[in-house]
Amino acid sequence: MRLYEFESKRLLGAAGIPVPPGKVISEVDQLDTDKLVVVKAQLLIGGRQKKGGVVFCSNLAEAKEKARRLLGSRICGCDVNKVLVEEQVKFKKEYFMAVSYDDVEKKPLIIFMFEGGVEVERMARIHPEKVIKESFEISRGFMEYQARQIIAANGMKGKELLRVSRILRQMVQIFLQYDATLVEINPLVVTEEENVFALDAHINLDDDALYRHPELETRFGISKRQGGVRIPSDFEKKAAEIDDLDYRGVAGRVIEFDGDLALIIGGGGASLTSFDAVRKYGGSPANYCEIGGNPSVKKVKELTKLILSKPGVKKIAVIMNVVSNTRVDLVARGVVKAILELGRDPSETIAILRIPGAWEEEGFKILQKYGIEYCDRTVSIDEAARRATERVKMES
């Protein structure tokens, strides 16, 4: 779950990281300041300044006018419902700092640049020597001296080094404490008075760990929400509620489309492959989804019912790669039970079922009993998708 900038700054502030004084407003009347301010649209996208979402103001009247224009506007397809109004900060230096995960090393990763306010990915391509990366062991913790070593490597010293390294350590604390996948400050600025501020912040939290942090809502007013930049449809919200029915596996990540072939597909990469294969053969998916990690029969059933109940859906294709941590028979139970509860014939409704792997013998028994067309691992995902689309076309 990506946090808005003002939410990220609440976490930074609570951890002791200085942020510019400011407040978030949803109506212009809430604005009352005589300081030089910057008005920032609160959106879950990057590059807001380039898109006109960050504006600098020289007086209250100008701030109100610009806030009025931003509130209720749309930037990159997203509605601006809130703006953050902060005091402007004059600075002499800016840095980029982030804590993320290195998926290859399987460790948290510190990223530091002596240039802030720029895209780190672009800088890493053009000047990789300017991007400092350092991973650390969670089990050993992250000490103050490690933070200083990383930052001192390129010459920073004195009080600035102490302040910036302390902030880096506080960022790591936030990262570990709240099960974040990213804590980024860009830029972290140093003023002439040697004060340090986080001018912009970006924090992503692990959705699957949100249940461990009720204080996010009670203390910081950050409530769980689905989706990222895109606002989920009602259909997608219902699907997310189904995935939340229990902790077992995943039966969700649904994105709504408007086709006639419902998809129960799984495995992340295999889901994308299946979806693309259906499109390649001229099929029209009603949805994208991901199932995996051995979801409960109930979750698979409810998700199947939801997707099949979508207007215009004629049939369903169930396609996964060879599964090891998901059981074929349990998925089959969920799908077939859903169709029976909808009063439909499984053999007519399922265009194809292709899930080889764990407990496939039991799964195939279920499919045979209900006369469902299925295929084993000798048939590729691509071919299964082709058969599914052909079947829908034949009966159209």
Next chain:
Amino acid sequence: MGTFIRVKIDAQKCLGIKKSGECVKICPVNIFEAHGDVPLVITENEDECTLCRLCLEKCPSGAVSIHKLYEK
């Protein structure tokens, strides 16, 4: 009631919760629940049965049986 799996407890053989209750304790998907001294099958959960057989192995009196309805 289960569409694919039927779980039965033979009341004649069952020792009850106080003397056993092993099925309730061991099932990882909550097929069983205790009603006083009597273990009962939660029929809406029957299709979650993973065929792990832990209830069969732990029941000291062999009172539990599991039936795959799709094999009939």
